[in-house]
Amino acid sequence: MSQNNYSQVNRSNDPEQIDLLDLVLQLWRGKWMIATFVIVFIALAIGYLSVAKEKWTSSAIIAQPDAAQIATYSNALNILYGSAAPSMLDIQTRAIGRFNSSFSALSQALENQEDPEKLTIAPTTTGQPLPLTVSYTSTSAEAAQKQLAQYIQQVDEQTAKELALDLKDNIKEQIKTLNDSLVNQEKVAQEQKDLRIKQIAEALKNAEAAKITSPQLQQTQDVTQETLFLLGSEGLKSMIDNEASRPLIFSSAYYQTKRNLFDIQNLNVNPDTIHVYRYVMKPDLPVRRDSPKKAVILVLAVLLGAMVGSGVLLGRNALRNYKPKA
Known part of the structure; x- marks a missing residue:
């Protein structure tokens, strides 16, 4: 039993393993940052629609x-x-x-x-x-x-x-x-x-x-x-x-x-x-x-904004928690 518990703890501490629950929690905590990117991309899309x-x-x-x-x-x-x-x-x-x-x-x-x-x-x-x-x-x-x-x-x-x-x-x-x-x-x-x-x-x-x-x-x-x-x-x-x-x-x-x-x-x-x-x-x-198709461009702007915001958030958190291996 003690050996199995040790292997589970060891896997949970492995930085190369992806914890989906942790990702969701990170995204939820950074929701305002993601929302900011979405708003920026929507603004860019509206600007494009106005000049296209x-x-x-x-x-x-x-x-x-x-x-x-x-x-x-x-x-x-x-x-x-x-x-x-x-x-x-x-x-x-x-x-x-x-x-x-x-x-x-x-x-x-x-x-x-x-x-x-x-x-x-x-x-x-x-x-x-x-x-x-x-x-x-x-x-x-x-x-x-x-x-x-x-x-x-x-x-x-x-x-x-x-x-x-x-x-x-x-x-x-x-x-x-x-x-x-x-x-x-x-x-x-x-x-x-x-x-x-x-x-x-x-x-x-x-x-x-x-x-x-x-x-x-x-x-x-x-x-x-x-x-x-x-x-x-x-x-x-x-x-x-x-x-x-x-x-x-x-x-x-x-x-x-x-x-x-x-x-x-x-x-x-x-x-x-x-x-x-x-x-x-x-x-x-x-x-x-x-x-241009307004609905399509706005939907793409929301999706791109959410993807870019999520990427920036997760990348920042990963750099913050990065620890070099001994």
Whole structure:
């Protein structure tokens, strides 16, 4: 028994053993010191909250434009390319795709500024290209909502102008193509006229050689190139004069090309009538700020203050009771 009592006393006097009850008593006796640290850390946290910049994020959800929002652009493409024009769905998809690209470029430019701005665009649902969620972070809820709406409008107007500019380039190219087609058709018609006159002139030579002056055929609809000279020299001379004075004869394709050219020349697409997105949800007014989080920071301040105060208290007591080993 005496040996066991001795070992228990010896263990209790061992400075390397941790006595939880003693720690609790030390913390209780130094509670005012710990409370002082907690108050100091709370004051620091309040000071940080008073000077820290607030961050509020406004978000909007957008999708491809309605048919009416892109109607003028679609109609222009239909006039330009006819049956080869892209479908309305293709045009809508391309429009929102260009909006996405331009918005991403703007986001990157804002991020690379000396004073960066946070503007993001991403699919609302993972794995689905549409709709898109766009967000902007600012120092106040109102500023975030207003600036996000302005950036969306800015990208919309920029993209509409780019589409209108592309359309003008396509119109110029199509006008050039149609004019070239008309010139070629006129050349063909002129060559056909010259060939017809040459054929009649050749028949006239044959008629003069055969000394045929008056028509030898009763039905002129049966005349072929080989029997043309039978119309007689007088009739053939009259035909040559008539053919020379007649205007060129064009096919229906020529006049269809003319109509297409006039329609395209009259095209005038105003960028203000083009919109490349549709709101599913307009920029919202955030009700909770992203940072700083008051409750979280105050709780952390209390915990850190208690931990630092406890550490200082226990460290001071340990140094006070420290006795070097013999």
